[in-house]
Amino acid sequence: MSTAIEFNNVSKEYRLGLVSTQTLSHDLNRWWKMHILGKEDPYLKVGSVNDRSKAADSDFVWALKDINFKIEQGDVVGIIGKNGAGKSTMLKLLSRVTGPTTGTIRTKGRIGALLEVGTGFHSEMTGRENIYMNGAILGMTKKEISHKLDEIVDFSGCERYIDTPVKRYSSGMIVRLGFAVAAFLEPEILVVDEVLAVGDAEFQQKAIGKMQDVSSGEGRTVLFVSHNMESIRTLCHHGILLDKGSIAYTGDIESVVEKYLASAIADLTDYTEITKSHQLPYLTRKLEYLSVKMDNDVKNVSTEEPLRFTARFKRNDSRVTKCNFGVVIKDDMGRGVGAAYSEAVELNLNDEVGEVNIEIKNHQLAKGKYSVNFNICQFGYDSNDIDYDIVRDVISFQVTYVDAGHTKPFLNWAVSGKTAYQDIKVSVK
Secondary structure, eight states, X not given: XXXXXXXXXXXXXXXXXXXXXXXXXXXXXXXXXXXXXXXXXXXXXXXXXXXXXXXXXXXXXXXXXXXXXXXXXXOEEEEEESTTSSHHHHHHHHTTSSXXXXXXXXXXXXXXXXXXTTTTOOTTSBHHHHHHHHHHXXXXXXXXXXXXXXXXXXXXXXXXXXXXXXXXXXXXXHHHHHHHHHHHTOOSEEEEOGGGGGXXXXXXXHHHHHHXXXXXXXXXXXXXXXXXXXXXXXXXXXXXXXXXXXXXXXXXXXXXXXXHHHHHTTSOBSEEEOOGGGBOTTOOOSEEEEEEEEOSOTTSEETTSOEEXXXXXXXXXXXXXXXXXXXXXXXXXXXXXXXXXXXXXXXXXXXXXXXXXXXXXXXXXXXXXXXXXXXXXXXXXXXXXXXXXXXXEEEEEEEEEXXXXXXXXXXXXXXXXXXXXXXXXEEEO
C-alpha cells in the first residue's frame, strides 16, 4: 500500500505578539534571502517549547518541533493531545493553509479539509454556489459536482436554505454543509478538525459514519482531531499523541488513547486562566470566560458535598442583559456523564467584568477522575438557542468518596428552566 502522507523533520515556529522583524530593512532582507535566493530565514531563532501553562521566556515558540511520521493510503488516524499541543497547526500545515518553518511534507492526492467553520466558504455566496466553488478548487468539473450535488444537500440537511447566502447560516448549518462538501467531493485525503463539536449529536454520528464509509469502503485516508475519545476509538485505527508541539507517542488507537488519558487528568487542575486554546472556536464571544476555579479540594471530592465553581467572565456586548450558565462533566474517557444549566440570570454588572458562583448539589458522580467544560449561553428553547462561549477541559477533579446510598451516576442531568433541574444554583456579582 502506498504512502498518502509523510512528514519529514517538520517544525513550525511562531513569533509571539509580532509578525514582522520590526524593521523594513530586515523584512526586505528576509524576503530576498528566502524567496529570491532560496536560503533559510536569516532571522530564524531557536524558540521556546510550546508550553501554554508557563510564561514565555522567548519571543519565539515552536508550535511543532521535529515531527516525523508516515500514513498509509486508506488509514484512519486520530490526532489527539491537550489544548495547545499542536493538533490544529499540524492539520493547517497538511492542508497548506500555512507552510512549515523547516522540513518537508509530502502528500498523494487531493486534500479536503474541514478546519474551521466556514473554511473555503464565501459569506456572500449561496450554499449552492459555495459547493460549486469548492469543487472547482479541488479540480472537479461542473458536471462532476452536479452529479454529487443532491447527495451533499441531502446529507447536510440544508436543502431549505441552499440558495440563501451562507452569512445567514448558523454555525451548525455551516458545519453541516462544510463537512458534506469535504466528504462528498471525493478528496483522496479527508482532514477533519474538532469543528464537528459545533454540530448536534445526530449530525456528529452521521459524520462519523460517513468518515467510516470514506475510509473502509472507498479507500481514502482520514485524519481526525477530537477531544471525544469515544469517537476517536470508534473511527480510528491508529493514533498520534502530541504534547507541547512534539510527538509523544504513536501506535494503535487503543494504546495511544490509553497514554493520553493517563496524562490528561494526571495533574488535577483547580484553576485556569482562559486562553484561546481552551475556547471552542467560532462562537460570538458576546460573553466570554476569563478564568474558572473549583472551590472544592480537587483531589478529594465526595458525593456528599456540592460541586462549587467560581468563574470570572467579560461582557463584550452591553446589549446582552441575561444569560444561562452551564457546566458539563466528562469522565476520563472523554464521555459526557452530566450537564446542568442555570435559569436565565440578569446581568446587573457595575462594569463589563463579572463573577459567577455555581453550585451543583446531588451530583451523584461515581469514583473516578473528571474534567469540566463551562458554557455561557442563552436558551430560547427552540432554534434560537445561542452559545456565547464554551471552554473545554479547564478543570479536572477526582471523586474519592461515595455515600452509602449511592449506586450509580446520573448519566443525564436535567436542564434547569423548562425542565426545572432544582440542584444547580448560580449568583452573579
